[in-house]
Amino acid sequence: MAILENHQKKGFGEALILHCEKDCISKKVLLIWFNARTQAVGFYEKLAYTKKGNPFEIENIGEHLVMFKKLI
Incomplete structure (x- = not known):
């Protein structure tokens, strides 16, 4: 997802x-994970998401980290 600046x-x-x-949660999904732009990591951490692994580059987009949150 992205929100226009x-x-x-x-x-x-x-x-x-x-x-x-x-x-x-209503569909009993246990985990959400995604690739987050490094500049958005703080936003996701405020919503209780956790970083996993090392930063990596997505060509033509920029540096990312995997983030996740256990729901149930």
Whole structure:
């Protein structure tokens, strides 16, 4: 997911994450994981996501880390 820069820090990203988590929990999903841009890691950590492994480069996009959160 991504939020356009001029719409960041307005709560849209957090609302989207929380909605997705609620939907996953209702479907008994145990874990969410994704590749997060390194500059977004702090945002995800505030929502209780954990970093895993070392940073890696995604061509034409930039540096990322795997992040995850156990839901159930």
